[in-house]
Amino acid sequence: MARFRVALIDDHEIVARGFADLFSTIPEIHVVATVATVSELLAAPAQAEGIDLVILDLRLSDDSTVTSNVDRLRATDAAVLAFTAGDDALLMRAAARSGVLGVVRKSEPTVVLLDAVRRAAVGETIASTEWAAALDGDPDLADAALSPRERQVLSLYAAGAKAPLVASQTGLSELTVIDYIRRVRSKYERVGRPANTKIDLYKRALEDGILPIPGQP
Template identity: 80%
Template sequence: MSGYRVALIDDHEIVARGFADLFSTIPGIEVVATVGSVSALLDSLAPGDHLDLAILDLRLADGSTVAGNVDSLRERGIDVLAFTGGDDAQLMRFAARSGVLGVVRKSESTAVLLDAVTRAAAGEPVASTEWAAALDGDPDLADAGLSPRERQVLSLYAAGAKAPLVASRAGIAESTVIDYIRRVRSKYERVGRPANTKVDLYKRALEDGILPIPGL
């Protein structure tokens, strides 16, 4: 692995400079752009350019919306990590519902920020107490109505177990595990909370308290 390519979208010049300086000496992370808007980032990418992660300030001054920004980035195959002052739970809810990999506060320590960016650049969800609190207070987070058995299978599968191991631990056939996962995805889809990937399933499990928030 030659390294992850990341970009920061933040319209505060001091924040952008500090971020770039912080990561300039970190092996495996290349900050390829620090820009003030999503449109500026996308316009700067040449055809075929690959970007692993965009670290997105949730409060930009260009009139863009969180959902619109996240959608634009994900449509280009770019994962998103929300970067916020943490003073607006509604913005964090918008971000979580839009499909970001996690939320990290600007006030976090250097170690926490480095860990979050490194994990998100690798496509891993970054759970945090802020993300959990925002989702916990979200009145629009629809209940998927999973059965106890579906919740059990989801808890094992979303935590990283492959279907054969889930089958062994749950005492059911592997084909039944696959059927349960298909039903779980369908139920989440019906309530407007898509879970098309294993990362999505992990996030849904965190949101619904089926898996614990790491570190809590």
């Protein structure tokens, strides 16, 4: 069984240790660090090296910003799962725009938290109602101006279908589907919304309502 190296950043020591103990109950998760700030984690290169996932409290007391924290962590090739009390939509919105895998409330039932960490560790996007609420009506989400056909192709491709299946379901050739995906990526890039990977495209599709948030009607 593969084991994923996970770090937890939360400046409430008792809370952090409690959650670290909880996450360590997942056999495939190895909690390698429990620290109060991003700087503390990165100050020990041997500790930070090879971390697969960082669970980041959005409200830290060191005057750091969410965007800076996520950028610094992603620069180490670690994925980031935002962890929050859920009382500040601006913080959640900043986290979502910065490229986190998802936004999860600390108050969620244990089974939900463990499932989110397990899925985030393997690179899955955690699309929660909190994330959807934070992005709803976000004035900083620039419109990529996708055509109806581009939205149709994106909805299938981002949901997991490969190009041949998308071609079959849309009546397009495989080469045309690939060209549509290239154009969709380009349009998102032009408005400052990364779309380099399939996970990025999945996030953009969620943000723009092209795909539904899992668990919502």
